[in-house]
Amino acid sequence: MSISQLEADGIPLLFLPDDGDDCTGGIAFRVGWADETLAVRGLTHLVGHLALSLLNPTELHHHLETHAAHTVFRTRGTAEHVVQVLSDVCGLLRDLPHDRVEGEKAVLAAESRTMYGGGGSLQRVRYGAAGYGLSSYPELGVADLTPDLASLWVQEAFTRGNAVAWFSGPELPATLDLALGEGRRQPPPETTSLTDTPAWYLAPDSAAVLVTGIVPRSRGARVFAEVLDRLATRRLRDDLGYCYQAGAQYAVRDATSATVVLRAEARPERAAAVAGEILDLLAELRWGPPDADLVGAAAADVRTETADLLRVPAGLADVARDLLLGVPGAVTGALELVDEPVSPDDVRVLAETYWGQALAQLPAGDLEWAGWHPAPVQSAHAATGRVIQPHDPSLSDVLVVGAEAVTRRTRSSVTTVVFRDVACMLAFTDGGRWLIGTDGIEVHVEPTLHAVDAGLVADIDAAVDRARVVRRPARHPGDLPGPRPAATGRAEASPAPQDRLGGLLRRLRGG
């Protein structure tokens, strides 16, 4: 049995005959958090919650997956159940339950337990505070999301032209209702990347050495990741005992590229040795004697894992994703699913590619000895303008606020955010302003640290696009930085009136 590509309500529908106990079904959209801006980070997730709000809340994440570039609703059970869930999802996307927005925002806030997202800082350093880099950030925008904004997002992305559905069961139900609003297929998320690679940066709070690299999607790349996984485990954990956990994973990024993440959990005092061993491990793949046995075993495992993906219901979501991403031949088997031989030389070439694009996060040490570039964590330029001194005169820590940008300058660092490149500004009622540039660099303006007056805060507020501002309540005095007690709300500036719809659109799309 193989996948048939049909159509229902104008939506491509994948059907896989299956005589298993349960039917499965789902619908995927070409939209994810990488399509958002930081100021509305969490919007796709919120829409997903709203579309499933007829379900028992405890079951919600059995049915919803929000990825970087696509969002999946899926379910399993009887044919009637599957039809009902998909119909409910499409029905709620046609008519979003605005009355549930505040409730679901509260649920999302409860889900977000950490300040930063699950992606660590690697994606931010590679991509900045935009696109795929947003996985490094929490869902900052949720608190300010409105029903109108959610509806606008649905009209933009949760549409007939931007969806692929699937069903697997004995036969295709006649009652499947997938009606959605008109719309077009969304282009892939914009991607920028580091120019000087391989690169490294320090993350002293991390307990892991992480290395990511971008490789072209292929069976060979998946085998390369499997080889890397086996080598990392064997060498770093089993042989040397440097890590209690080490391995590599292959993750599809878009139609043509995948990210291979190598992760080695290690004590900080071992970090430099772990990083050194990883570099040697990669070097052996590039220049060492070919290990045909290792590559052969890895290729066999990948073949086993992928052999049935076009014949089992579990593979349908990936096929739908690839259709949405525009992968040619997605339904008949493309990229990783093409069963082609992978040689040690193929792995060597991929190791070369991986090395050339690699970015490493280190808890300690550096990789300059190996010729890796320090990733930019500071700014090349500083603002010119009004210099704001710290309350503590013994500190060498000044703010410079100009017409175009704000800079924080200490003895060891210069960080600048250009106002027109603000990805998001958190505006606290206590007067604090956290500006995050699209390059991922942050400047925190804190009245408790510097002699910041209400006029200065108003100047900053006026300089930053309102669509990039996320308002936050005053922080608890104990949470404020610096030696001074919390400033009062008088530093809060009144936002300039802006066109409401224009502001909403800019929140969604930038510009």
Place this chain on the structure above:
Amino acid sequence: MPEPEPSSAAARRRTVCAIGHDHLAFEPVEPSTTSALYDPADIFPDLKRARARAQEGDVTGALQTVAMQRRRSETDHAIALGVLARVPGLDDALETHLRRAPRDLEARLLRLHRAVLDPDAYPAVDQALVQMCAEDPHDATPWYLRILTADERRVPAQEAFRRYERLSRVELHHFAAQRALLHCLRPAAGGSWHDGITLATRVAADAADGSPEHSLLAAAHLGRWHDLTDGRSTDDLCGPELVAQVEAAADRFLAAPCTSAYAGVVAHTELAVYFGLAGRPGRAVAHFRALGAALARGPWEAAVRHHERLTTLRDEALASGGPA
């Protein structure tokens, strides 16, 4: 407690001769004066010939001598390579050689060793060494050179130690690498003298009688002493327990012919200097006598504030008849 001094020249001669004339298993240059020879190529005739060939531009001939050292030990190979790495004006001939024979392992290693001595060559030399280690992880010499670069580049001590661990899987008794690692483990490089002394103890435990590795304990304590006192008061070196440990290590070193002629110069110098500073003049004289005109510059110069005392002991050793 200081050892009893020999009461007569004859007794002194007996103590000196107790080491055995052939401990180094080579025939060092007979000292014509009390001036020291530091360069291995001035001490060992085969290295002198290799250096001369290199100076004449005969890279192939010089490298043949270096390659032959692998049959003796990886340490001797490393030391021989180091001699050629320090020959001035060899680069053009070496590059010509490498253009003709780009895969010549010894020539590639020589080029990298010369680069290791040139701070301007980093990090390219590191990258090239990573490649060589990857191409043949079973060749000890690139790993040894990476320990040298770890010291030069001040990479964290843990990374230097990892490189040594990789090397030790190939060659467990690489004395030159152990000494280089000892330097990487000093506190100034992020390590600790405890780590260094632990290393010295560990490698000595696995070493055969006659191995220069038995001198590493003295080297570690001399390093610690120099670091903590700037080479002034020698009290730290005179503790009875420590002296007994170093004496036991020295006895293991002397219990069989030295396993590495070139490294033996370093080992005897470490022990001669240590015992000279630790109030064991008889033992110091014995090691100086085994050295003849030879000395290792590092341990000798670390004790510069005590050269008067050490020179007296060395003169006494040389006056007692030389090594052969």
